[in-house]
Structures are given as structure tokens and as C-alpha cells.
Amino acid sequence: MTPVQQTSPAVPATAAGTPAARGRALTKVYGRGDTRVTALDAVDVDFRHGEFTAIMGPSGSGKSTLMHCMAGLDSLTSGSAWIGDTELSALDDRGLTRLRRDRIGFVFQAFNLLPTLTALENITLPMDIAGRTPDAAWLDSVVDAVGLRSRLGHRPAELSGGQQQRVACARALAGRPQVVFADEPTGNLDSRSGASVLSFLRTSVREMGQTVVMVTHDPAAASYADRVLFLADGRIVDEMAAPTAERVLDRMKAFDAAGRIVEVG
Numbered sequence: 050m051t052p053v054q055q056t057s058p059a060v061p062a063t064a065a066g067t068p069a070a071r072g073r074a075l076t077k078v079y080g081r082g083d084t085r086v087t088a089l090d091a092v093d094v095d096f097r098h099g100e101f102t103a104i105m106g107p108s109g110s111g112k113s114t115l116m117h118c119m120a121g122l123d124s125l126t127s128g129s130a131w132i133g134d135t136e137l138s139a140l141d142d143r144g145l146t147r148l149r150r151d152r153i154g155f156v157f158q159a160f161n162l163l164p165t166l167t168a169l170e171n172i173t174l175p176m177d178i179a180g181r182t183p184d185a186a187w188l189d190s191v192v193d194a195v196g197l198r199s200r201l202g203h204r205p206a207e208l209s210g211g212q213q214q215r216v217a218c219a220r221a222l223a224g225r226p227q228v229v230f231a232d233e234p235t236g237n238l239d240s241r242s243g244a245s246v247l248s249f250l251r252t253s254v255r256e257m258g259q260t261v262v263m264v265t266h267d268p269a270a271a272s273y274a275d276r277v278l279f280l281a282d283g284r285i286v287d288e289m290a291a292p293t294a295e296r297v298l299d300r301m302k303a304f305d306a307a308g309r310i311v312e313v314g
């Protein structure tokens with residue numbers, strides 16, 4: 050992967066001190082009566098600028114719900130979520146659409162590229178829709194960091210899965226969003242392609258000042274992050290700084306098959 054040239058970080062000067070995103074008493078209840086599920090149970094969370102956070106936990110622990118509520122893709126039952134200093138519940142549908150388009154980058158497990166567009170056209174599509182002109186120097190450093198300079202004219206079908214996901218990552222970063230939310234970005238990739246996508250996400254944080262929040266089931270993927278938050282039963286039950294795959298795996302073993310916390314040792 051080509052080293053990136055130093056570019057001014059994505060953190061706006063006025064935002065120093067304010068987390069890139071934060072949630073307070075985040076609560077999400079699905080269904081009612083017998084089918085009632087508390088997917089998020091009064092979660093408080095901060096995502097600091099220039100930090101790479103992985104969210105882990107057993108199936109059904111609330112990882113996707115947390116990400117969707119923080120990214121304005123799903124509404125909360127109660128509590129508040131902010132992107133920078135914008136509270137999501139204060140926005141109407143149009144405001145939310147604009148916030149997602151202009152201030153958040155998304156990377157999903159299924160790469161979600163448009164098949165008829167080239168890699169470069171896919172990368173700049175959100176900005177084209179928004180009528181924004183890409184910052185040429187920034188776009189250049191994103192394309193170099195993602196290692197796709199020679200593939201920019203190719204359509205998704207002419208790219209490997211790993212290359213397609215790197216296009217999706219470049220698309221997420223091209224507009225210099227305040228936060229990138231990645232939901233299982235390596236779920237469809239072999240380990241080598243996954244490693245190149247994760248290296249890129251880490252580079253975007255370390256060298257480009259981006260803020261990345263990633264849901265993953267994979268301890269090796271989580272080890273690329275600066276910290277790991279562990280969810281169980283809709284609550285954050287633990288946090289690990291400077292994770293290694295081994296320590297994350299050990300921590301995950303402390304959840305029983307039903308996803309609840311068990312004593313280890």
C-alpha cells in the first residue's frame with residue numbers, strides 16, 4: 050500500500066474537545082408484549098476524533114442497532130445521539146438524509162457499489178449527488194492510500210472483492226466525513242483482502258485524522274482498532290485499549306452461548 054502524503058486532519062478546529070459522535074442513554078426497544086426486545090439498554094458512548102473503535106459482542110447483543118442509531122439509520126426509543134454537536138432527533142427526514150450524505154461515511158459488508166459506474170465514479174458519487182466538488186488533494190491521497198490508482202477506470206465486476214471494498218472505503222472517506230461507520234467490512238473477504246481493507250481504515254485514522262467505528266465479529270479485525278467496546282444484552286460491558294487478536298478472543302470467550310457474561314478463570 051502506498052504511504053499517504055500528510056494532509057491536514059479531518060478534525061475541524063472548532064470541534065476540538067467535542068467527540069466526533071456520542072450517545073447518551075441510548076435505548077432501543079423493538080416489538081411489544083411477548084415479542085418485546087430491548088436491543089439497546091441506556092448506552093452511553095463517546096467516539097473521539099481520530100480514533101478507530103471496534104464494536105464486538107455476541108450475536109444479538111445490539112452492535113448493529115447501536116451503529117444504526119448513531120448513524121441516523123434507525124430511530125431511538127429514548128436517549129440522544131449526536132454527530133459532532135448535531136443531535137439527530139432534532140433533524141427531520143431531510144435533515145437526516147443530508148447529515149448521512151455530507152457528514153457520515155458508510156462501509157457495509159456487501160460493498161454496495163453501482164455496477165455501471167467506474168471505481169472513480171463510485172468514489173465520487175455521494176459528492177456528485179450532493180453537488181459538491183471533491184477536494185482534489187484529499188481525493189488523491191485517499192486513492193493512493195487505498196492503492197487503487199491503476200484501477201480507477203474499472204467497473205466493479207472487473208475488480209476483486211477486496212478491491213471493491215477498498216473502493217467502498219474510498220467512497221466513504223472521499224467527502225471527509227466526521228465519522229465513518231463500517232458494518233462488518235471484511236465479512237465477505239478472504240483474510241488477505243480483509244487485511245488490506247483494515248490497513249486502509251487504520252491508515253485513514255492514523256495518517257488522515259479520520260474517525261472510524263467498525264462492527265465486527267472477527268478478533269483479528271478488531272486488533273486493527275485503537276480500542277474495542279464489548280456489548281452484551283444491549284449494554285457496553287467492557288472496553289479494551291490497544292487490543293490484540295488474542296486478548297480480544299479471550300475476552301469473547303467470557304460470553305456464553307446465549308450471549309450473556311460468564312465468569313472466566
Ligand SMILES: Nc1ncnc2c1ncn2[C@@H]1O[C@H](COP(=O)(O)OP(=O)(O)OP(=O)(O)O)[C@@H](O)[C@H]1O
Nearest residue numbers: 079080086088106107108109110111112113114115
Ligand atoms: N427490526 C427488528 N425488529 C425486532 N427485533 C429486532 C430488530 N432488529 C434487531 N432486533 C433484535 O434486537 C437485538 C439486537 O440486534 P442487533 O442486530 O443489533 O444485534 P447484533 O449484535 O448486531 O447481532 P449480529 O452479530 O447477529 O448481527 C436482537 O435480539 C435482535 O433480534
